[in-house]
Amino acid sequence: MSAPAAGLLPLLLLILTASAQPVDNIDALFNWIRGLGGEVHAEVKVDSNGVRGLYATKAIATMENIAAIPSAAIINAGSFLESFSVPTLTVLREWKDPHSRFKPYIDTWPGPDAVLNSCNMAAKYAPMWKNEHWEKTALEWDSFLLSLHNGSMNVDLEYTVKEVVGNQPVSLEDLRYACAISSTRYVSTTRRKRLLMAPVFDLANHERDCDNMLSTYEGEDFLYFIAAKDLQPGDEICYSYGALRDDYAVAHYGFLPRLEDPPRLSLVDHRDFKPDVPYSHDEPPSEEPFVGTPEELRAELQRLRSIRNHITGTPDALPPQPRGQDPIYDLLKDLEARRLNAIDYEMARIEGLLRGKEEL
Numbered sequence: 107m108s109a110p111a112a113g114l115l116p117l118l119l120l121i122l123t124a125s126a127q128p129v130d131n132i133d134a135l136f137n138w139i140r141g142l143g144g145e146v147h148a149e150v151k152v153d154s155n156g157v158r159g160l161y162a163t164k165a166i167a168t169m170e171n172i173a174a175i176p177s178a179a180i181i182n183a184g185s186f187l188e189s190f191s192v193p194t195l196t197v198l199r200e201w202k203d204p205h206s207r208f209k210p211y212i213d214t215w216p217g218p219d220a221v222l223n224s225c226n227m228a229a230k231y232a233p234m235w236k237n238e239h240w241e242k243t244a245l246e247w248d249s250f251l252l253s254l255h256n257g258s259m260n261v262d263l264e265y266t267v268k269e270v271v272g273n274q275p276v277s278l279e280d281l282r283y284a285c286a287i288s289s290t291r292y293v294s295t296t297r298r299k300r301l302l303m304a305p306v307f308d309l310a311n312h313e314r315d316c317d318n319m320l321s322t323y324e325g326e327d328f329l330y331f332i333a334a335k336d337l338q339p340g341d342e343i344c345y346s347y348g349a350l351r352d353d354y355a356v357a358h359y360g361f362l363p364r365l366e367d368p369p370r371l372s373l374v375d376h377r378d379f380k381p382d383v384p385y386s387h388d389e390p391p392s393e394e395p396f397v398g399t400p401e402e403l404r405a406e407l408q409r410l411r412s413i414r415n416h417i418t419g420t421p422d423a424l425p426p427q428p429r430g431q432d433p434i435y436d437l438l439k440d441l442e443a444r445r446l447n448a449i450d451y452e453m454a455r456i457e458g459l460l461r462g463k464e465e466l
């Protein structure tokens with residue numbers, strides 16, 4: 107089986123489960139960035155709900171810099187054309203090296219217990235997705251990292267574990283962690299299609315409609331994080347990590363975004379989802395409510411009903427757990443409830459449309 111290629115991942119990845127993040131090392135990070143010639147006009151604070159976020163420290167006008175992130179502070183972790191062993195091993199090397207020149211950045215990464223995505227969810231959780239695409243994805247990541255660890259893929263890899271980190275011991279858990287760190291925090295700009303791990307902007311919380319942006323990072327030694335509207339000192343600074351439907355956010359970032367009203371269908375439950383076409387943040391599924399002829403509406407209703415039946419008809423692969431014992435189990439059960447909720451909402455909406463048409 108081929109290794110998951112970086113190209114299968116979206117162009118913009120990154121998000122942290124806000125509350126799990128320490129803030130202690132942020133001052134050191136920002137001072138390091140300034141020392142390298144960069145600018146940061148923001149600070150990290152924890153709000154009254156315990157959620158960490160990025161806040162403006164001065165008035166920043168539209169199109170001014172929130173931060174200027176110097177190239178020297180960016181880990182270039184590979185390209186979309188290579189296998190994901192490249193970013194995984196790049197992160198592993200820096201993380202294992204006590205003298206890494208990226209140390210102030212690395213010190214702000216969540217620890218192995220605080221980062222979660224498809225790279226480090228154990229295979230036993232795979233059937234809990236109750237969806238063929240996500241189950242397959244989970245098992246592919248698992249098998250990819252096992253093969254990277256046991257060396258069976260070495261001949262086809264760009265770099266092997268030993269070539270990158272030498273003879274020091276590397277556990278499967280180390281690889282899972284490095285994979286999760288790199289895949290949750292790379293960014294790629296429109297002009298520079300590399301897996302760039304850039305500090306600062308990744309501290310901003312996700313808001314789907316947020317317009318603050320990153321510069322194209324071409325011909326300059328800075329990646330600029332730019333305000334899309336005027337910010338006052340103390341304003342929270344957001345960033346949009348993409349359409350981030352619930353299932354996608356869980357698979358790639360290990361968290362459920364804020365519940366929206368009306369609820370949004372998961373990526374795999376959306377009529378635009380095509381299992382064979384790699385998902386791209388540039389072409390997310392339509393946000394427009396489905397409309398059509400009565401026949402099309404009935405077909406969509408039937409499609410949703412069969413997904414619903416599949417979810418409710420698939421028994422849990424793991425025994426029931428009291429809430430709070432197993433965060434991954436809880437997350438996947440919460441996702442399941444979100445999927446059903448969105449499907450029920452959409453089915454009721456379509457039934458309403460059909461009733462309206464019959465009355466005409």
Ligand SMILES: *[C@@H]1O[C@H](CO)[C@@H](O)[C@H](O)[C@H]1NC(C)=O
Nearest residue numbers: 248249250252253256257258
């Ligand atoms: C390495 O791991 C892969 C994936 O689990 C497995 O298929 C393969 O048999 C393993 N090879 C060795 C030499 O252990």
